[in-house]
Amino acid sequence: MSGGEQEPGRYYVGVDVGTGSVRAALVDQSGVLLAFADQAIKQWEPQFNHHEQSSEDIWAACCAVTKNLRETCWDKAGHFFDLPDFLSWKATGVAARSLCSLVCKWTYSADKGWDDSFWKMVGLEDFVADNYSKIGNQVLPPGASLGNGLTPEAAKDLGLPTGTAVAASLIDAHAGGLGVIGADVRGHGLVCEGQPVTSRLAVICGTSSCHMGISKDPIFVPGVWGPYFSAMVPGFWLNEGGQSVTGKLIDHMVQGHAAFPELQAKATARCQNIYAYLNSHLDLIKKARPVGFLTVDLHVWPDFHGNRSPLADLTLKGMVTGLKLSQDLDDLAILYLATVQAIAFGTRFIIEAMEAAGHSISTLFLCGGLSKNPLFVQMHADITGMPVVLSQEVESVLVGAAILGACASGDFTSVQEAMAKMSKVGKVVFPRREDKKYYDKKYQVFLKLVEHQKEYSAIMSGD
Numbered sequence: 001m002s003g004g005e006q007e008p009g010r011y012y013v014g015v016d017v018g019t020g021s022v023r024a025a026l027v028d029q030s031g032v033l034l035a036f037a038d039q040a041i042k043q044w045e046p047q048f049n050h051h052e053q054s055s056e057d058i059w060a061a062c063c064a065v066t067k068n069l070r071e072t073c074w075d076k077a078g079h080f081f082d083l084p085d086f087l088s089w090k091a092t093g094v095a096a097r098s099l100c101s102l103v104c105k106w107t108y109s110a111d112k113g114w115d116d117s118f119w120k121m122v123g124l125e126d127f128v129a130d131n132y133s134k135i136g137n138q139v140l141p142p143g144a145s146l147g148n149g150l151t152p153e154a155a156k157d158l159g160l161p162t163g164t165a166v167a168a169s170l171i172d173a174h175a176g177g178l179g180v181i182g183a184d185v186r187g188h189g190l191v192c193e194g195q196p197v198t199s200r201l202a203v204i205c206g207t208s209s210c211h212m213g214i215s216k217d218p219i220f221v222p223g224v225w226g227p228y229f230s231a232m233v234p235g236f237w238l239n240e241g242g243q244s245v246t247g248k249l250i251d252h253m254v255q256g257h258a259a260f261p262e263l264q265a266k267a268t269a270r271c272q273n274i275y276a277y278l279n280s281h282l283d284l285i286k287k288a289r290p291v292g293f294l295t296v297d298l299h300v301w302p303d304f305h306g307n308r309s310p311l312a313d314l315t316l317k318g319m320v321t322g323l324k325l326s327q328d329l330d331d332l333a334i335l336y337l338a339t340v341q342a343i344a345f346g347t348r349f350i351i352e353a354m355e356a357a358g359h360s361i362s363t364l365f366l367c368g369g370l371s372k373n374p375l376f377v378q379m380h381a382d383i384t385g386m387p388v389v390l391s392q393e394v395e396s397v398l399v400g401a402a403i404l405g406a407c408a409s410g411d412f413t414s415v416q417e418a419m420a421k422m423s424k425v426g427k428v429v430f431p432r433r434e435d436k437k438y439y440d441k442k443y444q445v446f447l448k449l450v451e452h453q454k455e456y457s458a459i460m461s462g463d
Helices: 055-070 083-092 099-105 116-121 152-158 172-181 246-255 260-269 274-285 291-295 329-357 374-384 396-409 415-422 433-461
Strands: 011-017 021-028 033-040 044-047 050-052 200-205 209-215 225-229 237-243 299-301 319-321 363-367 388-391 425-429
Touching: 011 055, 021 055, 033 055, 083 099, 083 152, 099 225, 172 200, 172 209, 172 363, 172 388, 172 396, 172 415, 200 329, 209 329, 237 329, 246 260, 246 274, 246 329, 260 274, 260 329, 274 291, 274 329, 274 374, 291 329, 291 374, 291 433, 299 329, 299 433, 319 433, 329 374, 329 433, 363 374, 374 388, 374 425, 374 433, 396 415
Parallel strands: 200 363, 363 388
Antiparallel strands: 011 021, 021 033, 044 050, 200 209, 209 237, 225 237, 299 319, 388 425
């Protein structure tokens, strides 16, 4: 072909007839597999150890898989949903999308809508051609009422009245942020009482952690997602920092230690979970010092699964310095403490990046599974130097989702009003100011760890 250009639209079908199935693939001229289909072949066993197949059945299977290639999981699809929007659609029959899902995950702009050029650039111009009907051309803010509420079929499945109001949804972490960040803090001695809601950072901490900060104007923070308009609290811009596998990292460090079986046995004997036992064990071995000082010689860099924020570097690895030959329960407890501290230092790292870009944060609002661990909470207060607010209701993600429903029902005039009425302060944990110098030193070491890791990488990748 002249000019070295490939003729457009040339594709090839490969068919593989195996013992148990027929498989087919659609392949382009560069050898890329574009679509796949398979179908089982019938088998008969007229007597033991005798197997038969039908040539007619094999031919029928060949025809079926070839036809399926022409009608792909793409041509047959009526809609492409993020999970929250799929659930809303199942409940109401309304295909409207939540602004939260589209802005945070689908490149949608709250003020400009979809960007035709992006979808054409990535080869998905089909979305543009049908006016985005498959991915959403009706977009609603979180908390907006969807259609006429629950359909009769959904109401029957859920055991609720037909027409029960259903709200445009939020991503789970964003719902957690909504459930804590707007609480009425009067009477708790918090500096944020006299400050705007933008001084609050919601930290949703479980298997991984998300750091949700809002602002009246867009703030671009290197290594932190956003800004997204109205993606969590209507009328505010959202920045979303994050740490990958935080809760999972704690489990990994504890369960991989040689003393873990002993820990399990002793915790079980006391009818405690392993982390409650470790916390009490740390109190026993700390002697006259604050518990955090047990890690004076042990430091952890927590990015065992890469760094999401604020470095946005998936190549980074975890680091531990200060290991000894001992592998007893004391050693395990101190390693656990150092890991919890490392996660808190990671939060401090994210906060500093957000403040350098223009955020002004004074108070942390924690929710999620790790917020039930008092050591985790206290370390976040001590290491960031900020008070930590815990909700009266532990399940803040569910409270946030209920706030949306309350708005959709018409019982509140705005999400902000519902947040103030339905979010309650349960406990406030203040930092131990007398320990600030110690944690400032450990933070210097924390930053040196990643600096050194990058130096090691440069040495090993050099000539």
